[in-house]
Amino acid sequence: MTYKIAFFDIDGTLVNEVKEIPQDTVDAIRELQATGVEAVIATGRAPYFFAPIAEKLGIDSFVSLNGAYVVYKGKPIFHNPIPRENLEALVGHADKNGHSLVFEGSSAFYSNTEDHPHMLDSVRSLRVDLPGYDPDFWKKEDVYQAFLHCAAEEEHLYEGAVPNLRLIRWHKSAMDVLTSDGSKALGIEALLKLVGIAPEEAVAFGDGLNDKEMLQAVGLGIAMGNSHEELKPYADYITSHVDEGGIRKGLQYAGLIK
Incomplete structure (x- = not known):
């Protein structure tokens, strides 16, 4: 399978316990972007919680607030507020x-x-x-x-x-x-439909309980080595710890970078 887009959780996935992005992760994301594959943030955080992270990684598309508010290339495309x-x-x-x-x-x-x-x-x-x-x-x-x-x-x-x-x-x-229907998967579905990419052509990385649906909604669901134990059965592949090259190794497994 040739994957066309990759979704990344933030806490425990892009950033470590001290909320820093490992340099190897920054480099791996840049290598991915250089191939033409789009990197998208998919997080439980609100947009104002991760603006510096997105800027550092050069990412302008995101599934935020656990799928309830989605932005593609800087423009809101989907929202699902609580009644x-x-x-x-x-x-x-x-x-x-x-x-x-x-x-x-x-x-x-x-x-x-x-x-x-x-x-x-x-x-x-x-x-x-x-x-x-x-x-x-x-x-x-x-x-x-x-x-x-x-x-x-x-x-x-x-x-x-x-x-x-x-x-x-x-x-x-x-x-x-x-x-009740909220999840990152809901927001990812809306974004994929907009850009015309099939779920099977997407990869997602996560580590927490709110990543279960996301990992199942894409072609390749990757759990970090530091993931919550209850998440790991939902993953197709378990990569290394966030501080041990987990993003790079996962992207290599997917065939997206060398």
């Missing part, structure tokens, strides 16, 4: 349980608490600025994703309590909140 009635149910239930929320729009994000420790812990782990404070942001702007801040042992409080929403843990103190 306000679902957000209202989430806000009420989280408030009852004393759990903080962060609402992510396409260009800004806001929290409904100012200094909740779980919120501070999770957002700071991304090494980005803290959100603004606006408990009513979700009433005024489209929200593509939310962070729900609770511990793993509290997840059961939300089972069946927040209809039409999907929760995926990404941090010990936080989960992503998406639409």
